[in-house]
Amino acid sequence: MRVVTAAEMRDIDRTAIEQYGIPGVVLMENAGIKVVEAVCEQLGGCVKGRVVTIFVGKGNNGGDGLVVARHLLNKGADVRVLMVADPEQLVGDAALNLNIWHKMGQKVYPVHQPNGINMVKVSLMSTDLVVDAMYGTGFRGAVSEKIGRIIDLINASGLPVIAVDIPSGLEADTGQIKGPCIRANVTVTFGLPKLGMVLEAGVAVTGEMVVADISLPKPLLAGRKMNLLQRNRVRQWIPRRRLAAHKGNFGRVLVVAGSVGMGGAALLTATACLRSGAGLVTLAMPEQLHDGIVGAAPEVMTLPLPQENGVLTAKALGALVDKLKFMDVLAVGPGLTRRDEAVDLVHQLLPHVNIPVVIDADGLNAVAKDLAVLERVAGPVVLTPHPGEMARLLGVTVDEVQQNRISLTRQCAEKWACTVLLKGARTLVATPQGEIYINPTGNPGMATAGSGDVLTGVIAALMAQGLPPAEAAAAGAYLHGMAGDYGALQLGMTGLTAGDILENLPRCIKEVEDY
Template identity: 55%
Template sequence: MRVVTAAEMREIDRQAIQEYGIPGIVLMENAGLQVIRIIQRIFPQVADKVFTILVGKGNNGGDGLVIARHLYNLGAQVKVLLMADPEEFQGDAKVNLTVWQRMGQPVYQVNQVNGINIVKVALLNTDLVIDALYGTGFRGTVNEKVARVINLVNTSPVAVLAVDIPSGLEADTGKAQGPCMKAEHTVTFGLPKLGLVLEPGASIAGTLHVVDISLPKDLIENKNISRQLLTRQLISQWFKPRKQDSHKGSYGHVFIVAGSRNMSGAARMTARGALRSGAGLVTLGVPKSIQPLVAATLDEAMTSGLPETEAGTLAVTAVEPVLEACAAANVLALGPGLSTHPETVEFVRNLLTRLTIPVVLDADALNALAGDTAVLEGLQVPVIMTPHPGEMARLVGLTSPEVQERRLELASAAGKKWQSVVLLKGAKTIIASPAGEIGINPTGNPGMSTGGSGDVLTGLITGLLAQGFTPFQAAAAGAYLHGSAGDLAAQELSQASTLAGDIVNYLSAAFKEIES
């Protein structure tokens, strides 16, 4: 599903109206009807409910007036609160205001001196507030009167449904520069807006419902829009049924180079993620002193002991045996738990220049490149990089907060500069390809912020890549399935007690959802 900026959505609306001939008031009517359908899911019996609708003077307010009319016709009690004088309404919004008034229904002007008291009284007896104040064209901060209304609603116990986007939220950034309506549900039209799928906007919007308002399919599926929200439908298209005569060699051979004396767990979690990915064969290469330990805890994977330093980390002499192992594998995963021992850093950098198979770089493989990423620009193999914000900060010379402020921009720029697929972890993980394709992952939860979770993701992505997924598909599908497994684990076990091993264990259920 494509993700759009406010300008891109305006252009789609313009083309639908001017080039396809769909009247704007028809789109407004369809938008209102779709919101009604969502409300009926929330309240199966609408007739005995009370709704307060906050209406602005623009098209978003027009949508709210359509909603008011249909709720009234369904037998609900509806209070329409205007944030502008009726004379200020224009176009389709004016038409719908006129219809509402000709139905003999009152409007209350909240923009007047005693307007805040009207809101206070309305909230005393309301089942749902419908926010139709500002649409996707909003920028900056709301005015003082609107701010008072928003703050009053946010501090009340009444749930909020936002029409298209919560008022006060910027559609392109997902940021609120001032007071912003906090919604339990947001019903957005045609396509999700960027600010609704990036944090903090995604949390502000609550449950996001993307609804069809009869925009032409060609406009909605415009491939010139490079951003996509990852969905189960999209991910499932990349999985092919397994042939009856297939064997373990049909699904790729993953070689993982990971671990050190004090971080054998990272190596094991990466291997477990790869095994659960469906890869046919998984071999784990670790410092030779910990090889017996990891072999004893991984029944399904093969293991290999590699030359090590006195500190129990990989030695630079491990390059040759790793290259020999890569000759029998399809994909390499490099980095989890390696440490930043100087000789291990040298090993990583030397190995990368000689690789002939695709590689997934994570953790200490990324740390080995901090301050000097030039080696990436000369690689002749596909590369997937999976940094968390701290690792990304070290790679690009910024702080973690600066990375978090510019997640989409930095991931996209890094993918193009390093000619790699860059997966920037975090809430709403971003996947960026060298060609400019962007994936935004909606799955996952704070319970996945636990040691080993990223190692599982690395193994999962590597396993998918070994099975023939493109680098972008492997990273995107891996992120989606990893987050979905985390969500399933949290539902059963709680967020607080979810462990990385639980994510591995729930990957089977996540795959089953994709298959179904």
Template identity: 40%
Template sequence: MMGGDKMQVVTPKEMNQIDNLAISDASVPGVILMENAANAVTNIVLKKLSTNDPVIVIIAGSGNNGGDGFAIARQLASIGINVQLFFVGKEENLTGDARTNWEIIRKRDDITIHKEINDFSNIKNLTTQADVIIDALLGTGLTGEPREPHKTSIEIVNEAKIDQNIVISVDIPSGVNGHTGAVESVAIDADITITFALPKVGLLLYPAKSYVGKLYVAPIGIPEWVTNSVTSDYRFLTMETISSLIPKRKGDSFKGDFGKSLIIAGSKNMLGAGVLTAHGVLMSGSGLTTLAVPESEVQTVQSKLTEEVMTLGLPSDNGKITEIDEVIVKSYDVIAIGPGLGQHKGTKKVVKSVLKNSTKPLVLDADALNVLQDESELLAITEAEKVVTPHIGEFSRLTGYTIEEIKYNSFELALKFACDWNSVVVLKGSPTIITTPEKELYINNTGNPGMATGGCGDVLTGVITSLIGQGLSVKKASILGVYLHGLAGDLAKESLGVYGMKAGDLVNNLSKGLCYLQEYKSSKKRRGRIKCLQEI
């Protein structure tokens, strides 16, 4: 694990272990943890209220998530807010801290408690009148489909959601699987989700991510040594961590200090992929950038490149590269290969030659991966460190797993591939994940649907290549590169929206993204004790 990487991501099982250790080993009573969780939600609710006489509706279940809801109801009612609490469950099922908070609120006269919801008419009427609806129905332990009456309660909340009210989920939107991100039938469509202590992995995955809204992580008084004592495979990329990875530049630096990068890419009618990759390399800070293309296409590609990028013509046949000299392979600090190469006999020969002869880091993408279909063992012939950057279709061809298998087991399969072939894996998607041979997994949270357009992956290959050339390890370059690439997309979205964005817009925002990260680093400002994870 790289230094300073504090944003751990946990499964519900791991979070349960952390809670239990906080209670048993750190002597933090569970009722205090529940009170702190409730206080975090109450503070955000108060900030979101826009009327003088608000109505808060809380939908609470019989587990600890419901216990949080009971405590929230008490805190809000204590300051004079009209709280309507719907208890969806049976009193005899309440235990522990949830039971404690239930016994407190049921004896109060400032909270209206609704226990009979057989016809659901009351909950329907009040949810449509609410300023804020708080979902404390089902917690992170849910697996499978919500049962009745929970399912109908979720549907009613979603039907009541209008522009004037806000739906806030406690820890996780009810109906979401906290481990896999699956939604079996229905789930609360939240505007805000406030999760406690650490983000749960399911919240960062689709389809769950589309139900989460804005995600906050709230500390609830668990000591850091307790959270660190439970080992998790997952890490979340935060701006604080990422900004520390930007390569430093001394005042007396020169171009040779920042990498001599070679991109082997492009073929007749597919030269744009190489151009985008080269521009991604250049605009991420590379000292010297060379694009190698078929010798027959050099003049054409030069007309598309910015003048700072050098070109190299390689032996070709019918507009496709057929071979590359060993001397060339050994002359660069980092090599990217694959975008737009095409799939033919010569491609595999070139890829094998680069794998065999390079001792410097490699970034393999697109057709460099496609030609290794059913022959991924060729990755073992190189001594060089390497990064593979497939999207889900390329990963399917490379590994033999179906797209459906990868969708539902992406973490496990990407980790397995990284370990099997001693490669860093950047599995592009939403979210993009990075896995390492050391069994680490990083989850990115920058980027947006506007980036689902041709050429964006080529730009990412260029960004990672550039950062390796500037001296970062393949792991750190992949982590920073993925985050920066998504950040550039988010900056482009601010001015262009998601419909007209193109890959070149990412290139144009890379330097702006780097400046953004540098400014964040130099300011040394924290985002506060409650952090908005989706904030760019």
């Protein structure tokens, strides 16, 4: 599903009005009706006799709220409209709807005045539901002190809250919350989701997101600059298996991973490849790990390699280059260590790669020593950093990465001509063409050792089955997060392990295939 910024949504609305001839007041009317439907559902299907308090601002969001007020009144609800701005400030379609409200013999209560807080307290004491129509997608920064107090009262009331288009106090483009913000049970957003609602902080205050059709022409809603991943899209990507297929049809993956003390990372990556559908997986690791790996995962083929103190070195290069000739995908990095010997091996190996490659963990740490090595990789590259690894790649702080996740991920993908997957709450996947995928699956329990190693294996397996790098990374993130969600549902987040994610992968793939 496409996701838009505030400016993009304004352009869509303007085009609908100016080029298609749909009056703005019609769009406002349709928006209000969709919110009314959500109110009715939240109140059990009947609003007659129920008390609804609507907080209205001065912009078009407030106009939407006034449409909601009118329709609820007609349905028999007891509607109170509390204005957080001077009613004289309303213009255009919002002013038109305010005028209609007055002609229906109804009042608005200006709570921006000195006694406004008491008015809010009294109203909330006898209200069944709150509608938030204070601020729309144009909001930036922090609300005023008085509006902040009103928002705090609404949040503390325990009443169900429905936000109109976006929760007041949330920035539509960044998902940042810089002061008090409405915590909605349901947000009815119009046309398309707004970017800030699907990012980390925004998700927590948006509640259930209802994307409402307000009669915007479908061609205006098309586009793929930013996308919220959905199950149906991932289902379309997952390759179907022919009855006459054999293991060679599903790709050969070479995993270069592991060191003494970190053999588990290698094992998780290789096993995740198999669990995600790769036909054949070969694990290249220090020879000292060989016997333990064979005993733990007999389905994984092995390539024991020369080592020094349990770490792969450049002495392994020849064997790896020979093996690459028979492989479809390379995954490199989990558990290699940051020692100079491993770094040298990665830098010498990558220029020989002419197949798709996933670079993760210590592979990324090696690349961070000299990013120019990426230019010498002949095959398509997927980089899968967590925020700390991204910070090392860019030479910035983790805070800088987290404050600019979308822009930095997109810039890196374009500059390095790679698919870049930035892990974290709402994992992002950026393509070299500037497209962004936002992953809605996953949970904090997945912040555990080995989780990223499993993801590397999933992505490598999907590429081995023919998915392009961006689609493999996006689908891999979705399936990986979904498996983590199932694990958390069964076991809780606290004790979730990478092995639990791995165990749930086949179930999740099947469920998506059957969707």
